[in-house]
Amino acid sequence: MSTSNTADAPTRIHTRSGHLLAGPADRTHSMEVRNVSKAFGNFHVMRGMNINFVDDAITTVLGPSGTGKSVLLKHLVGLLEPDEGEIVIFGQDLWKITEQERYDLRKRFGVLFQDGALFGSMNIYDNTAFPLRKHTDMSEAEIEHIVMTRLTEVGLERSITKLPNEVSGGMRKRAGFARALVLNPDIVLFDEPDSGLDPVRTSLLNDLILDMHREHKGTYLLVTHDIRTARKVSDYVGLIWQGQVVHYGEAEEAFASDDPFVRQFLAGESAGPLGMD
Numbered sequence: 575m576s577t578s579n580t581a582d583a584p585t586r587i588h589t590r591s592g593h594l595l596a597g598p599a600d601r602t603h604s605m606e607v608r609n610v611s612k613a614f615g616n617f618h619v620m621r622g623m624n625i626n627f628v629d630d631a632i633t634t635v636l637g638p639s640g641t642g643k644s645v646l647l648k649h650l651v652g653l654l655e656p657d658e659g660e661i662v663i664f665g666q667d668l669w670k671i672t673e674q675e676r677y678d679l680r681k682r683f684g685v686l687f688q689d690g691a692l693f694g695s696m697n698i699y700d701n702t703a704f705p706l707r708k709h710t711d712m713s714e715a716e717i718e719h720i721v722m723t724r725l726t727e728v729g730l731e732r733s734i735t736k737l738p739n740e741v742s743g744g745m746r747k748r749a750g751f752a753r754a755l756v757l758n759p760d761i762v763l764f765d766e767p768d769s770g771l772d773p774v775r776t777s778l779l780n781d782l783i784l785d786m787h788r789e790h791k792g793t794y795l796l797v798t799h800d801i802r803t804a805r806k807v808s809d810y811v812g813l814i815w816q817g818q819v820v821h822y823g824e825a826e827e828a829f830a831s832d833d834p835f836v837r838q839f840l841a842g843e844s845a846g847p848l849g850m851d
């Protein structure tokens with residue numbers, strides 16, 4: 575099993591969306607997971623997990639179903655508290671600061687949940703405007719400018735009056751993406767952005783993720799089952815299994831790896847060291 579963390583290897587890499595990342599000595603980590611354990615009852619989901627996500631890159635976290643990928647995202651935004659260990663965001667341990675400070679930190683995140691998590695009774699425009707109305711004192715004219723810019727970027731400028739259930743799953747995800755970006759977040763988390771989409775729409779969404787990263791920069795973290803998504807968008811890949819990060823490194827290296835565990839994981843093969851448990 576590989577436990578390499580090649581994020582600190584002496585190389586400079588271009589992100590998939592074209593940015594040149596700082597050299598390893600200057601590389602910073604706004605999101606750090608330090609030795610985090612979490613159990614629900616007797617079920618230990620995270621078992622001493624460690625990972626420092628590289629800033630301004632797109633990292634994909636892959637892992638079998640039920641392995642704790644969504645639980646990891648919830649820890650990063652402070653919705654779950656670790657039993658042990660620390661979640662350090664912009665240098666602050668999330669659980670050693672006040673609730674207000676945690677709330678303020680959360681505003682620096684954009685989160686795209688699996689179904690877009692739109693409010694069913696609000697049209698696409700109002701859903702996208704919601705974080706601006708809630709968290710800023712901008713005028714409606716300023717809000718309109720930002721909302722229409724983001725909705726145009728995701729190709730929904732003609733669907734603003736539609737309710738979420740009047741548009742396709744892919745459009746809901748794009749609306750969720752536009753909403754996740756309206757506060758100019760430093761970090762964007764995606765929980766299975768490709769779930770429920772056909773391969774063509776998945777591919778289009780992946781292009782959109784790369785375009786938006788190119789345009790807005792930021793630290794993007796995706797969790798997914800979809801190897802094709804990982805291949806297409808990732809600068810870094812993390813593999814989690816049995817509550818731990820078992821591999822983390824540059825995507826190109828991970829996909830070329832000879833390590834039987836990494837190969838089985840990224841090739842989706844049934845034969846190999848990975849079992850059903």
Ligand SMILES: Nc1ncnc2c1ncn2[C@@H]1O[C@H](COP(=O)(O)OP(=O)(O)OP(=O)(O)O)[C@@H](O)[C@H]1O
Pocket residue numbers: 614619637638639640641642643644645646799
């Ligand atoms: N609040 C909770 N209470 C109890 N158990 C939970 C809770 N949240 C998650 N779990 C359990 O933790 C495990 C990991 O869940 P999680 O949703 O993170 O998996 P995942 O890797 O994202 O899976 P999938 O790829 O299928 O979405 C699951 O067995 C789940 O049932």
